[in-house]
Amino acid sequence: MNILFINNAGFLRDNGSVFMTRTTGVFANQVEKQLNQKINFFQFVEDGQVSSGINDYQINNDQIKTVFFRKGNKKMFSYISVFLKILFFKHEAKLTYIFFPGNVSTLFAWKCFLFNKPYGLYIRGEYNKALSKPLIRKAKFVNTVGLVFKKDIDKINSNCHLIKPMVLYDFTKPLSHTFLKKRKEILFVGRIETDKGIWEILEAAKTLIKVLPDYQIRLIGSGNDASKVEDFIKQNNLNNVILHGPVYDPIKLKVFYLNATLFLFPSYHEGFPRVIYEALYFKLPVITTFVGNISGIMENKINCLKIETKSAQSIVKQVERLANDKSLQQELIKNGDLTLHQIFNSDIKSHSELFTSQFLSL
Structure with a gap:
């Protein structure tokens, strides 16, 4: 075993086959081909259906070996x-290459730390915690996405590198077509959970149904609060809110982006969410909180409008402003295109290219 990946998301087992998230699966296969080495993963597995989760990339056991264990019903x-x-x-x-943070990832990182096993980190958050810093400091190298994270991590480990974000679409290719947007729609894509700002969206919807009656809010995703959100929508007669459920097929998801008017993302904490890149690519003006690495790429009134965290009032204000200002919409879209071009057409290496060079240099 030459390479061991510790993913920070579990696997799915459906009818005897094992699946992982698509971006991670593509990354692992690229590394396997570039290094001509089998990749090993260690993570928990849950039984379920591929159609009901983000794990839709089937693992080829000839290329990727998985060491997994069942996730129990009782947390302790x-x-x-x-x-x-x-x-x-x-x-x-x-x-050992560890996708960080995550419970399994953190435990395995400490094992490497204590037993002096060589490891690298792919960091998407939680690097400022006291227990994270020793792990970062001792890593052979650290890879991350976004200048904000890199600037902070550089203070702990100078061997920190930027990678191009792992995404579902090829953002270097121009869109082949755009849809005629017959409806006015505010789109959210993400987990239906409190820390994604879902309740602020619903509170804002109570006002938006009055001030922008021709707009709908479409929620794409699943999560722990989905049933509560559905009940809230019914109890408050929010006919302007549609809880669509999850869409994992990139081709099907593309349709929702192309038919939307605005993209809303009021999350409490993030690395840098892939869905903002997608919204920019599909030429949607973005309204977002400036948490995590978002502030390192997005600029208020340049390529997005900023909203305050946990503020329904802020959502109403910026949505109403953008909905009534077509020239501002076009300005944000134009600058969003420039932002994507700077990131995805730069000389920053892809994740697999950078990891391959780092492994070969050991």
């Missing part, structure tokens, strides 16, 4: 089981 027992499996896992990899 699951953590004890994970700890024991990690502790006694036979660890012979030349390099």
Whole structure:
């Protein structure tokens, strides 16, 4: 075993086949081809249906070996089981590459730290926590997305590198067509959970149904609060809000982007969300909070409008402003195109290219 990946998202098992998220699966296969080495993953697995989750990339066992364990129903027992499996896992990899943060990822990073096993980190958040800093400091290298994260991580580990974001679409190619937007629609794509700002969207909808009666709000996603959100919509007669559910097929998701008018993302915390890149690519003016790495790429009144965290009033203000200002919409779209071009047409290496060079230099 030369390369061991510790993913920070679990796997899905459906009818005997194992699946992971598409971007991670594509990355692993690219590394396998570039290095001509089998890739090994360690993570928990849950039984389910491919159609109901983001894990839709089937793992080819000839290329990628998985070491997984079932996730228990009781949280405490699951953590004890994970700890024991990690502790006694036979660890012979030349390099362990850890997708960080995550519970399994953090535990495995500490094992590498304590037993002096070489490891690298792919960081998308939580690097400022006291228990994270020693792990970052000792890593052979750190890869991340966004200048804000890199600037902070550089202070802990100088061997930190930017990668091009792992995305579902080829943003270097121009759109082949655009749809005629017959409806006025505000689009949200993400988890239907509190920390994504979902309740602020619903509170804002109470006002927006009055001030912008011809606009709909479409929520694409699934999550712990989905049933509560559905009940809230019915109880408050929010006929302007549509809870669509998850859409994982990139071709089907594309249709919703192309038919939307505005993109809204009021999250409480993030790395840099892939969906903002997608909204820019599909020429949607973006309204977003400036959390995590978002402020390192997005600029208020340049390529987006900024909203305050946990503020329905801020959402109403900026949505109403943008809906009534066509020239501002076009200005944000134009600058959003420039932002994408600067990121995806730059000389920054892709994740697989950078990792391959780092592994070969060990």
